[in-house]
Amino acid sequence: MALNRREFTQKSAAAGFALTGAVGVLATAPEALASDERAHGGPGREGEDHGHHGHGHDRLGYGPLVADPDGLLALPEGFTYRVITRTGVTRLESGEFTPAKHDGAATFAGPRGTTYIVYNHELKGARSRWEHPVPLTEGLVYDPAAAGGCTVVEVHRDGTVAEWVGIAGTSTNCAGGRTAWGTWLTCEENSDLAGTNGMTKDHGYVFEVDPRDRRANLDPKPLKFFGRYDHEAVVIDPRRGHAYLTEDASKPNGLLFRWVPPQGFEHGRGRLRALADDAGVLQAFKCIDSAGRFVDDLSRATRIGTVYGVDWVDVPDRDARTTPVRKQFADGQVTRGRKLEGMWWGDGGAYIVSSYAREESPGAAHDGQVWFYDPKRRTLTLKVLLGVNTAPEQDGAFDGPDNITVSPYGGLVIAEDGDGVSHLFGATDSGRTYPIARNDLNDSEFAGVVFSPDGDTLYASIQTPGIMVAITGPWRRQPRR
Numbered sequence: 001m002a003l004n005r006r007e008f009t010q011k012s013a014a015a016g017f018a019l020t021g022a023v024g025v026l027a028t029a030p031e032a033l034a035s036d037e038r039a040h041g042g043p044g045r046e047g048e049d050h051g052h053h054g055h056g057h058d059r060l061g062y063g064p065l066v067a068d069p070d071g072l073l074a075l076p077e078g079f080t081y082r083v084i085t086r087t088g089v090t091r092l093e094s095g096e097f098t099p100a101k102h103d104g105a106a107t108f109a110g111p112r113g114t115t116y117i118v119y120n121h122e123l124k125g126a127r128s129r130w131e132h133p134v135p136l137t138e139g140l141v142y143d144p145a146a147a148g149g150c151t152v153v154e155v156h157r158d159g160t161v162a163e164w165v166g167i168a169g170t171s172t173n174c175a176g177g178r179t180a181w182g183t184w185l186t187c188e189e190n191s192d193l194a195g196t197n198g199m200t201k202d203h204g205y206v207f208e209v210d211p212r213d214r215r216a217n218l219d220p221k222p223l224k225f226f227g228r229y230d231h232e233a234v235v236i237d238p239r240r241g242h243a244y245l246t247e248d249a250s251k252p253n254g255l256l257f258r259w260v261p262p263q264g265f266e267h268g269r270g271r272l273r274a275l276a277d278d279a280g281v282l283q284a285f286k287c288i289d290s291a292g293r294f295v296d297d298l299s300r301a302t303r304i305g306t307v308y309g310v311d312w313v314d315v316p317d318r319d320a321r322t323t324p325v326r327k328q329f330a331d332g333q334v335t336r337g338r339k340l341e342g343m344w345w346g347d348g349g350a351y352i353v354s355s356y357a358r359e360e361s362p363g364a365a366h367d368g369q370v371w372f373y374d375p376k377r378r379t380l381t382l383k384v385l386l387g388v389n390t391a392p393e394q395d396g397a398f399d400g401p402d403n404i405t406v407s408p409y410g411g412l413v414i415a416e417d418g419d420g421v422s423h424l425f426g427a428t429d430s431g432r433t434y435p436i437a438r439n440d441l442n443d444s445e446f447a448g449v450v451f452s453p454d455g456d457t458l459y460a461s462i463q464t465p466g467i468m469v470a471i472t473g474p475w476r477r478q479p480r481r
Contacts, residue, residue, distance in 0.1 A: 059479065060428070060432060060434050060478065060479060061076075061426060061434025061435065061436075061478070062076035062077075062078070062079065062434070062436065062473070062474070063076045063077055064076065064435070065395075065435050065437070065438050067440060068440045071440050071441060072439075072440055072441050072462075072467070072469075073437055073438070073439065073440060073441075073469060073471075074437060074438040074440050075436075075437055075471065075473070076435075076436070076473070078473050078474045079471060079472065079473030079474070080471070080472055080473060081437075081469045081470065081471045081472075082469065082470045082472075083467060083468070083469055084117075084153060084155065084161060084459070084468040084469060084470050085098045085102075085153060085161070085163060085466075085467070085468040086098060086465070086466065086467045086468075087099065087100045087101075087102075087132050087465050087466030087467070088100075088131070088132055088465065088466075090161070090163065091163075092135065092151065092163045092164055092165065093162055093163065093164045094135060094137065094164070094165075096132075096135045097132050098132070098151070098163060098466065099121040099123065099130075099132050099133060099134045099135070099149070099151060099466070100121060100123060100130060100131070100132045100133075100464075100465065100466045101121050101122040101123050101148075101463055101464065101466060102119055102120075102121065102122075102447055102448055102461035102462070102463050102466045102467070102468055103119065103120040103121065103122040103173060103174050103175065103403075103447045103448055103461070103463060104119065104120045104173075104174060104175035104176045104186075104187075104233065104342070104403055104447060104448055105117055105118060105119035105120070105403075105447075105448030105449075105450050105459060105461070105468075106118055106119075106176070106177070106178035106184050106450055107450050107451065107452050107453055107459065108178075108182055108211050108212065108453065109453040109454075110154060110211075110212065112157070113156075113157040114154055114155060114156050114157065115154070115155045115452050115453060115457075116152055116153070116154055116155075116211035116212065117152070117153040117154075117155065117450075117459055117468070118150055118151075118152050118153075118166055118184040118186075118209055118211050119150060119151065119153070119448050119461065119468065120148070120149075120150045120173035120174060120175070120176060120186055120187075120448070121133075121134050121147075121148050121149055121150060121151065121173055121466075122148065122172055122173055122174050122189070122447075122463070123146075123147035123148040123149075123171070123172065123173070124147070124148070124171055124172040124190055125146075125147065125171070125197055125198070126145060126146075126147065126197065126198040127144075127145065127146070127147040129147065130147045132466075133147035133148075134147065134148060134149030134150070134151065134165060134167075134168045134169075135165055135168060136168050136169060137164075137165040137168055139218045139219065140165050140166070140167055140168050140169075140217055140218065140220065141168045141169040141220070142167065142168070142169040142170050142201060142207070142220040142222070143169040143170065143171070143199055143200050143201040143203070144169050144200065145169070145198050145199050145200045145201075146169045146170055146171045146199060146201075146203065147171070148168075148169075148170045148171050148172055148173040148188070149165065149166070149167045149168040149169065149170050149173060149186075150165075150166045150167055150173055150176075150184070150186045150209055151163050151164065151165055151166055152164055152165075152166045152209070152211045153468070155470075164214070166184070166186075166209040166211065166217055167186060167207055167209050167217060167220050169220070170186070170188055170203070170205075170207060170220075171188050171190040171192060171199070171203045172188055172189040172190035172203075173186050173187065173188060173189075174187055174188075174189035174231070174232055174233075174248070175187055175189075175231075175232045175233035175234075175246075175341065175342055175343070175402075175403060176206075176233060176234060177233055177234040177235045177236065177343065177344075177345070178345075179208075179236050179267070180236060180238035180267065181267060181268050181269050182210070182211075182212065182269070183208050183209060183210045183211070183269065184208070184209045184210075184211060185206050185207070185208055185209075185223075185234045185236075186206070186207050186208075186209055187206050187231035187232060187233060187234060187245075188203050188204055188205055188206070188207075188230075188231055189230045189231055189232060189248055190203050190204060190230060191203060191204030191228055191229055191230055191320070191324070192204070202222075202228065203228075204227075204228035204229055204230065204231065204320070205222035205223060205224060205226070205228055205231070206222070206223045206226045206231055206234060206245070207220050207221070207222060207223065208223065208272055208273060210269065213269075216269065216270060221273045223272055223273065223275075224277035224278075224318075224319060225259065225275055225276070225277060225278060225279040225280050225282065225318070226243065226245060226257075226259055226282065226318075227245070227257060227259075227282050227315060227318040227319070227320070227325055228318065228319045228320050228325070229247050229249065229254075229320060229324060229325045229326065230247055230248050230249045230254070231245060231246075231247065231248075232245075232246040232247060232248045232254075232340060232341050232342070232343075233245070233246045233341065233342050233343035233344075233403075234246075234343070235343045235344065235345040235350045236267065236345065237345070237350075237375055238267075238345070240375060241261045241265065241266070241267055242258055242259060242260055242261070242375065243258070243259040243261075244256065244257065244258055244259075244343065244350045244352075244373065245257040245258075245259065246340035246341060246342075246343055246352060246353075247325075247326060247340055248339050248340060248341055249324075249326055250338065250339075250360050251360070252326055252327065252336055253297060253326075253336035253337055253338050253360065253361060254326055254336065254337060254338075254339070254340045255284040255285065255325070255326050255329075255334055255335075255336060255337075255340070256284070256285040256335075256337065256340055256352065256373075257282060257283065257284055257285070257315070258282075258283045258284075258285065258312050259280050259281070259282050259283075260280050260281045260283065261279070261280045262275070262279050262280050265279075265280070277319070278318075281314060282314070282315040282318045283312035283313055283314050283315060284312070284313050284315060284325075284326075284329065284334045285310050285311070285312060285313075285334065285335055285380075286310070286311040286312070286313050286333065286334050286335055287308035287309065287310055287311075287335040287380060288308060288309040288310075288311065289308055289309075290307065294332060294335075295308055295335050296331070296332070296335060296336065296362060297335065297336045297337060297338075297357075297361050297362050297363050298335065298336070298337035298338075298354050298357075298363075298369060298371070299337070299338065299354075299357035299361035299362065299363030299364055299365075299366065300362070300363035300364070301363070301369070301382045301385075302363075302364050302385075303382070303385070304382055304383065304384070304385050304430070304431045305381070305382065306381070306382040307379050307380070307381045307382075308335075308379065308380045308381075309378060309379060309380075310373065310378045310379065310380050311378075313329070313333055313334055315328065316328045337354040337361075337369075338354055338355065338356060338357045338358075338360060338361045339353075339354060339355035339356060340352065340353070340354055341353040341354070341355050341401070341402045341403070341417075342401070342402050342403040342404040342414075342415070343404070344404050344405050344406050344412075345406075346406030347372070347406065348374065348375075348376065349372055349373050349374045349375055349376075350372070350373045350375075351370055351371070351372055351383070351404055351406065351412060352370070352371045352372070352373060352380075353368070353369070353370055353371075353401045353402065353404055353414075354368070354369040354371070355368055355400050355401055355402060355417065355418075356368060356399070356400055356418070357369075365388050366385060366386060366387065366388060367386040367387060367388050367389045367398075367399035367400060367418065368384065368385070368386035368398070368399060368400060368401040368418075369382060369384065369385055369386070369401075370382075370383045370384035370401060370404065370412065370414070370427065371383060383412075383427070383429065383431060384401070384412070384414075384427045384431045384433070385431065386398055386399055386401065386433075389418065389419070389420075391420075392418060392419035392420030392421065393419070393420040393421065394420070394421070395421045395438065398414075398416060398418075398423055398425050398433055399416065399418035399419065400416050400417045400418025400419065400445075401414045401415070401416065401417075402414075402415050402416065402417035402445060402446075402447065403415040403417075403446070403447050403448060403449050404449065405449050405450045405451060407426065407451065407478070408451055408455040408475075409455070409475050409476060409477050409478050410428070410429075410477055410478040410479070410480060411426055411427050411428045411429060411478050411480070412426065412427045413425070413426050413436060413449050413451075413458065414426070414427060414449070415445065415446035415447055415448070415449040415460060416445060416446055417445035417446070417447070418445075419443075420443060421438060421439070421443065422438070422439040422443060422444060422445055422446055422462075423435055423436070423437065423438050423439070423446070424436040424437040424438075424446050424449060424458075424460055426478060428478060428479060428480055428481060429480040429481065430480065430481045432481070434478075436458070436471075437460070437471060439462055441462060441467075442462070442464070444462050444463050444464040444465075445462075445463050445464075446460055446461065446462060446463070447460070447461050447462075447463045448460055448461040448468065455475070456472060456475070457470045457471065457472050458470070458471040458472075458475075459471075
């Protein structure tokens, strides 16, 4: 998220970039079908209920969005929202204000019907830069110079909320991932070394946070075997034990990684931090098209249903002391992608986002891809493709997918980090899209989109100024096609 597509918009428009190749109808507008080729196979005290009451049942989605009279969140008829946390307004158990820059999140079932929400705060650089950094809670600090980290919210059935620090002193905590054993992996999208930008320790790592056991979070330890680079998201294959990780970087574009655990290793609470820094094998992906040709960049795909075979290439120096990991490979060795962002494990594989492509990518310009990696078949399939949004300031088209989650009602729910109007939107298995919410407050991105364990509530955040909301309403099963 630190490298936003906004920096390319004006140059792209001036240069007249257009999608090339055999392109079907792209899913930019709600209900558009991205291609004719189908792909295979409880609220806080501080907030009040807001919403629109009624019954609109379109076949796809939940109908048009209704403007919020309070100017925060537009929702379909029948849906409501409640503010859970708000930077500078709500407070932690320790008395400090909720930190700023809400980002990636996951939910966990707690005792007696409570829900835990662990979410990141994408605060980069020195603490002095931020009015509301993550507080330096004793025993939970990695680098006292860094402003980021994550907090844990406990939502009780009676509507009360408690919040505390899960980890502090990390940098630019962007996305991350939920584990099958009930913990959160928080990712640093920043790779400053000690002595750079005021940092006292090396950054660019993944850390584990346990929402249910605060003692397990004491003395934070970087999981260095996952590599040191600008991390975005991570998912764990619960069957094979592999971890998949995205990198949000450019010059050159970032990589998708796979970590293979040591032979005989079994995942579980506390077991990752017990591993050596060089445990397992870190690899980067290499894609091959149906004709057996090497694919240099994911922007080459111009049609939903495109399938690539995937090979994995060992990373030479995962801690990247002198050369960033993505620069350790020569042309032809690995496949790259622009702004590899959110990931979510579901349907037996990993859903993976590339937010956009412009002149920094060798293929076709686009405003978002969502891929599905099938570890059994070792294939990567393009599920969602968003065409270039030529009028992002107007409501309607979607662009810049970022955080994603698999919906219990079918398909995906995606948070926008693009230009202009920001949305939460759904996408079916065939790539059709529909609106769920619109940011009526400002043009800040949505982040941290995730359902409650029971599927009744969709949590999401407006990153700036930092507002987490809980959305409820008449959720229902969405068509696959």
